[in-house]
Amino acid sequence: MENAAKRAARVPELPLGPRRPEESLQDWLYRELRQAILDGRLGRGRKLPATRDLARQHGLSRGTVVAVFEQMRAEGYLISRVGSGTRVSERLPDERLSSGPAAPIEAPPVPGLDLAEKTSRPFHPNRPALAQFPVETWARIASRRLRRVTPGMLAGGDPQGYPALRQAVAEYLGASRGVRCVAEQVVVTSGVQQSLDLLARLLTGPGSRVWVEDPGYFGATDAFRHAGAEIVGVPVDESGLQVDEGLRLAPNAAAAYVTPGHHFGLGVTMSAARRIQLLGWARQTDAWVIEDDYDSEFRFSGRPVPALQGLDTAGRVIHLGTFNKTLFPALRLGYIVLPEALLEPFLRRRYELDRYPPTIPQAILAEFLAEGHFGRHLRRMRELYAERLEALQDDARRFLAGLAEIPAIQAGLFTTARLVNGMSSEEAERLAAEREITAFGLHRCCLRRTDIRGVQLGFAGYTRTEIRAGVLGLAAAWERRRGV
Amino acid sequence: MENAAKRAARVPELPLGPRRPEESLQDWLYRELRQAILDGRLGRGRKLPATRDLARQHGLSRGTVVAVFEQMRAEGYLISRVGSGTRVSERLPDERLSSGPAAPIEAPPVPGLDLAEKTSRPFHPNRPALAQFPVETWARIASRRLRRVTPGMLAGGDPQGYPALRQAVAEYLGASRGVRCVAEQVVVTSGVQQSLDLLARLLTGPGSRVWVEDPGYFGATDAFRHAGAEIVGVPVDESGLQVDEGLRLAPNAAAAYVTPGHHFGLGVTMSAARRIQLLGWARQTDAWVIEDDYDSEFRFSGRPVPALQGLDTAGRVIHLGTFNKTLFPALRLGYIVLPEALLEPFLRRRYELDRYPPTIPQAILAEFLAEGHFGRHLRRMRELYAERLEALQDDARRFLAGLAEIPAIQAGLFTTARLVNGMSSEEAERLAAEREITAFGLHRCCLRRTDIRGVQLGFAGYTRTEIRAGVLGLAAAWERRRGV
Numbered sequence: 006m007e008n009a010a011k012r013a014a015r016v017p018e019l020p021l022g023p024r025r026p027e028e029s030l031q032d033w034l035y036r037e038l039r040q041a042i043l044d045g046r047l048g049r050g051r052k053l054p055a056t057r058d059l060a061r062q063h064g065l066s067r068g069t070v071v072a073v074f075e076q077m078r079a080e081g082y083l084i085s086r087v088g089s090g091t092r093v094s095e096r097l098p099d100e101r102l103s104s105g106p107a108a109p110i111e112a113p114p115v116p117g118l119d120l121a122e123k124t125s126r127p128f129h130p131n132r133p134a135l136a137q138f139p140v141e142t143w144a145r146i147a148s149r150r151l152r153r154v155t156p157g158m159l160a161g162g163d164p165q166g167y168p169a170l171r172q173a174v175a176e177y178l179g180a181s182r183g184v185r186c187v188a189e190q191v192v193v194t195s196g197v198q199q200s201l202d203l204l205a206r207l208l209t210g211p212g213s214r215v216w217v218e219d220p221g222y223f224g225a226t227d228a229f230r231h232a233g234a235e236i237v238g239v240p241v242d243e244s245g246l247q248v249d250e251g252l253r254l255a256p257n258a259a260a261a262y263v264t265p266g267h268h269f270g271l272g273v274t275m276s277a278a279r280r281i282q283l284l285g286w287a288r289q290t291d292a293w294v295i296e297d298d299y300d301s302e303f304r305f306s307g308r309p310v311p312a313l314q315g316l317d318t319a320g321r322v323i324h325l326g327t328f329n330k331t332l333f334p335a336l337r338l339g340y341i342v343l344p345e346a347l348l349e350p351f352l353r354r355r356y357e358l359d360r361y362p363p364t365i366p367q368a369i370l371a372e373f374l375a376e377g378h379f380g381r382h383l384r385r386m387r388e389l390y391a392e393r394l395e396a397l398q399d400d401a402r403r404f405l406a407g408l409a410e411i412p413a414i415q416a417g418l419f420t421t422a423r424l425v426n427g428m429s430s431e432e433a434e435r436l437a438a439e440r441e442i443t444a445f446g447l448h449r450c451c452l453r454r455t456d457i458r459g460v461q462l463g464f465a466g467y468t469r470t471e472i473r474a475g476v477l478g479l480a481a482a483w484e485r486r487r488g489v
Numbered sequence: 490m491e492n493a494a495k496r497a498a499r500v501p502e503l504p505l506g507p508r509r510p511e512e513s514l515q516d517w518l519y520r521e522l523r524q525a526i527l528d529g530r531l532g533r534g535r536k537l538p539a540t541r542d543l544a545r546q547h548g549l550s551r552g553t554v555v556a557v558f559e560q561m562r563a564e565g566y567l568i569s570r571v572g573s574g575t576r577v578s579e580r581l582p583d584e585r586l587s588s589g590p591a592a593p594i595e596a597p598p599v600p601g602l603d604l605a606e607k608t609s610r611p612f613h614p615n616r617p618a619l620a621q622f623p624v625e626t627w628a629r630i631a632s633r634r635l636r637r638v639t640p641g642m643l644a645g646g647d648p649q650g651y652p653a654l655r656q657a658v659a660e661y662l663g664a665s666r667g668v669r670c671v672a673e674q675v676v677v678t679s680g681v682q683q684s685l686d687l688l689a690r691l692l693t694g695p696g697s698r699v700w701v702e703d704p705g706y707f708g709a710t711d712a713f714r715h716a717g718a719e720i721v722g723v724p725v726d727e728s729g730l731q732v733d734e735g736l737r738l739a740p741n742a743a744a745a746y747v748t749p750g751h752h753f754g755l756g757v758t759m760s761a762a763r764r765i766q767l768l769g770w771a772r773q774t775d776a777w778v779i780e781d782d783y784d785s786e787f788r789f790s791g792r793p794v795p796a797l798q799g800l801d802t803a804g805r806v807i808h809l810g811t812f813n814k815t816l817f818p819a820l821r822l823g824y825i826v827l828p829e830a831l832l833e834p835f836l837r838r839r840y841e842l843d844r845y846p847p848t849i850p851q852a853i854l855a856e857f858l859a860e861g862h863f864g865r866h867l868r869r870m871r872e873l874y875a876e877r878l879e880a881l882q883d884d885a886r887r888f889l890a891g892l893a894e895i896p897a898i899q900a901g902l903f904t905t906a907r908l909v910n911g912m913s914s915e916e917a918e919r920l921a922a923e924r925e926i927t928a929f930g931l932h933r934c935c936l937r938r939t940d941i942r943g944v945q946l947g948f949a950g951y952t953r954t955e956i957r958a959g960v961l962g963l964a965a966a967w968e969r970r971r972g973v
């Protein structure tokens with residue numbers, strides 16, 4: 006459409022300072038752009054050249070420019086809008102940290118996409134032990150199920166999910182997680198993220214406020230923000246969500262999002278007193294409590310804690326879970342347990358948004374559950390993950406002393422490591438990434454908190470040898486910051 | 490939680506008039522409630538008793554009450570909100586029809602959920618010939634693929650979709666639909682509805698306006714309405730969308746949604762002149778054109794018409810398609826072809842909303858396409874559907890003369906039948922439903938149009954015998970309105 010030379014002539018040059026010795030092209034571009042923004046040479050709201058123009062101007066590959074833009078967007082220096090390119094943020098992250106507590110949180114850093122394909126290297130927090138998944142059993146059930154497929158099964162689907170799967174989920178949740186429900190309350194989704202998106206759009210919207218744990222799961226913040234709700238970050242301590250703070254900040258919030266079984270960020274379990282307080286608030290104000298029970302199936306110490314939903318006598322708790330962590334992420338099947346009052350409106354909305362989930366994978370999963378393979382796999386994985394967590398804890402004590410500490414009580418596929426050498430979460434993540442190690446910084450989970458220094462280390466998907474190599478890599482990466 | 494007698498005592502009685510001879514309970518309840526609303530006995534915004542209380546008061550089954558509420562909601566007499574029960578609409582449909590053209594369309598009737606499970610009876614518009622689907626071939630590929638599954642394949646997924654599937658889709662679209670694209674522009678979704686939901690949220694929102702065909706696909710209206718956009722109904726005639734009308738009503742709309750290959754509602758194909766006019770508008774105003782090519786694979790007469798996307802030289806057309814109609818609805822796999830400028834923001838948003846589609850079904854489908862089974866199935870179905878359409882046309886000429894007429898040029902899984910005896914679309918649908926026949930009334934597709942009298946009749950999924958029985962049923966159902 007357009008002549009390349011003409012286009013090039015029209016694009017303003019963006020001058021950058023010299024590259025330091027041994028500095029990578031990516032680090033150089035990041036440092037120079039950030040400095041230009043902080044100096045005001047690239048003013049607020051200023052439009053940046055397109056990635057291909059910037060790459061051409063400075064002899065870089067376009068991939069390098071895209072990667073730096075992506076990082077600076079995640080950190081809040083840049084914003085992108087469809088059709089208007091990339092611009093400098095009106096409000097820089099350096100200011101956001103020191104701003105007062107009253108301004109609404111608009112766009113927290115959005116992580117994830119850049120990490121989505123890097124699960125094979127330690128310590129990705131969302132990787133189960135996939136080499137141990139009983140693929141042959143799954144394939145056998147799939148073949149058998151497909152041979153029996155009828156036209157009726159191909160025809161359409163239930164917006165609520167395949168009935169046999171809902172039945173199996175209800176039985177599992179009752180027996181293992183203390184959830185009180187029948188199959189009629191269960192809705193099948195593609196996982197926690199879709200569940201949150203659907204619930205956020207049904208229960209919240211412009212003008213409503215939502216309590217979200219701070220630190221907490223960024224995916225929940227995304228969902229409520231996209232629905233137009235105002236995010237109220239409620240601090241979490243060693244007993245879980247500080248309900249008193251929620252009451253002070255937004256007593257009339259429409260909903261609260263919590264991870265009571267295994268807090269996403271700090272790893273703590275919500276105390277009984279807090280649970281009762283939270284349910285009391287929900288009952289009195291008709292608020293909804295969204296319980297994300299994303300990986301509490303794996304508990305390695307302490308007493309098993311039943312789901313919050315089982316304590317609720319007023320029908321205010323919505324319980325979420327997923328098979329993407331207990332089985333395999335590529336499966337894309339999860340579930341919501343809804344109070345009866347929400348069922349009809351939820352299903353109507355769900356039908357409008359994506360009709361119904363795919364039938365055949367649900368039928369295969371239903372048989373996998375009904376035949377006891379799921380329970381067997383969970384028991385095997387619980388044992389294996391406990392060993393792997395222990396390996397990580399041992400190695401951390403040996404090689405990360407003075408750098409990071411791992412708390413004792415544990416559940417799930419990952420652990421939090423507290424940074425004790427003065428490093429920020431961002432720095433720890435970046436230094437690890439330079440050595441091809443994934444150490445998901447807790448800054449990605451923070452809304453207003455600036456006192457959290459830590460990373461998430463996934464252990465479930467890695468062998469003892471991989472864990473050892475990863476810990477040694479972290480030690481080398483973080484060493485130069487020892488004792489700072 | 491609550492004593493039933495106490496609750497019953499608190500609920501106000503809703504008095505209803507007597508039932509007419511031979512009137513069904515459902516018809517009676519509908520007639521009485523509607524009359525009470527139109528008379529003002531049930532005022533605007535007035536809360537209705539819960540379905541169970543109303544059922545108890547009048548000795549009805551709860552299912553009857555739910556069905557009537559659902560119908561009246563679809564028609565716009567009632568509205569439901571989460572947590573606040575069912576109320577009488579503030580604006581009744583009887584007023585909406587006669588209102589001026591300037592008021593925004595807020596909540597068109599939402600059909601679908603009530604029909605989702607009734608695809609086995611004629612003439613559901615969204616049912617392929619499922620008995621002819623090569624299940625054995627599919628099962629064989631699935632078994633083979635599952636035996637070769639690696640941990641990497643279970644690990645996660647590409648937010649854009651499985652690469653081999655995207656490649657196969659790009660090749661198919663280029664060869665068969667005249668779409669100009671490479672695999673890098675293809676994104677896999679669960680089908681047209683999810684595609685529309687994602688696009689609506691990315692490209693439109695509060696403050697933006699969208700052209701939607703009137704009559705047109707109600708699912709598109711749902712998606713844009715949920716995104717907060719203002720729906721601008723643009724009339725459709727025998728040449729497709731009246732672009733001049735769109736220019737008059739909302740020249741600066743953010744997007745236009747069209748079904749140029751096989752109009753959803755009237756069945757027409759958009760003319761070349763209209764296509765060029767629409768693309769010119771999009772290019773000049775930087776608007777997006779969303780082309781829903783939902784079932785143009787099946788064309789039974791006239792010249793094959795390539796996709797609108799192939800005519801677009803300015804990168805403004807987004808092309809949507811689905812395998813849920815060409816293969817089977819329970820599959821839940823469709824695709825979007827995006828202009829390059831949209832790819833990065835779309836993928837970021839998609840990742841935030843539901844991460845990525847399930848990998849294994851995509852891998853199976855990719856092999857089904859690569860091995861030529863898809864092409865073979867399409868050719869067989871095209872032949873079979875042409876026979877079935879002919880059977881429907883023959884039977885309609887013989888038994889529905891004076892009641893309904895089926896136009897000559899055809900594509901897709903269903904045809905429109907124009908009602909020629911003065912019946913409304915609502916009435917035709919209702920009379921058919923009383924005889925267990927699905928005749929989807931075009932009132933469900935209308936935004937402002939009141940001049941459309943017709944139903945959609947799906948023929949693809951039914952045998953010659955089923956079609957004959959269905960047509961005879963329609964003749965009996967509509968007979969008493971002959972010549973009115």
